[in-house]
Amino acid sequence: MKGYACPxxxxxMIVHWDGTVPMCVNDEYETAVRGNILENSLSxxxxxxxxxxxxxxxxAGQRDEAYPCCAKCAVNRVGHGRETLAARTVLSAYRLLGRFLRPRVVSALEGNRR
Structure with missing residues (x-):
C-alpha cells in the first residue's frame, strides 16, 4: 500500500534459532537480516x-524496492489493524458472539441452565 509504513x-523483533535477527517474521529466507544476538545485544x-x-x-515508501520480503508481504497489500477487512470481520464476529453468549454465560454463572 502506497504511503503505508508496516508496523x-x-x-x-524476531530471533531465529541460530541468533540471526531478520527484519520481519515474513523474511523467511533471511534476505534482510538486521543482526545476530551472538554478536550484539538485542538493544x-x-x-x-x-x-x-x-x-x-x-x-519513505521504499520498502518494496529495498526488501524482497516486503514486496511479497500481504500486510503491505492490505494494511494492518482495525481498518483491514480481516480485522473488521473478526471484530464483528466477536461482537456477535458476545451478544449471543453473554446471557448464557451470566445464566451459567448464576447457576441457571437453559
Missing part, C-alpha cells in the same frame, strides 16, 4: 543503524 519493524540490534535504515525506508 512490524517498529513493534516486533544494539533494535536501535542500530540497520534497523533504523529499514524503518526510514518504510516511512
Amino acid at each position: 512490524y519493524i517498529f513493534q516486533r 544494539e540490534i533494535w536501535t542500530g543503524a540497520s534497523f533504523q535504515e529499514a524503518r526510514q525506508r518504510h516511512i
Whole structure:
C-alpha cells in the first residue's frame, strides 16, 4: 500500500534459532537480516543503524524496492489493524458472539441452565 509504513519493524523483533535477527517474521529466507544476538545485544540490534535504515525506508515508501520480503508481504497489500477487512470481520464476529453468549454465560454463572 502506497504511503503505508508496516508496523512490524517498529513493534516486533524476531530471533531465529541460530541468533540471526531478520527484519520481519515474513523474511523467511533471511534476505534482510538486521543482526545476530551472538554478536550484539538485542538493544544494539533494535536501535542500530540497520534497523533504523529499514524503518526510514518504510516511512519513505521504499520498502518494496529495498526488501524482497516486503514486496511479497500481504500486510503491505492490505494494511494492518482495525481498518483491514480481516480485522473488521473478526471484530464483528466477536461482537456477535458476545451478544449471543453473554446471557448464557451470566445464566451459567448464576447457576441457571437453559
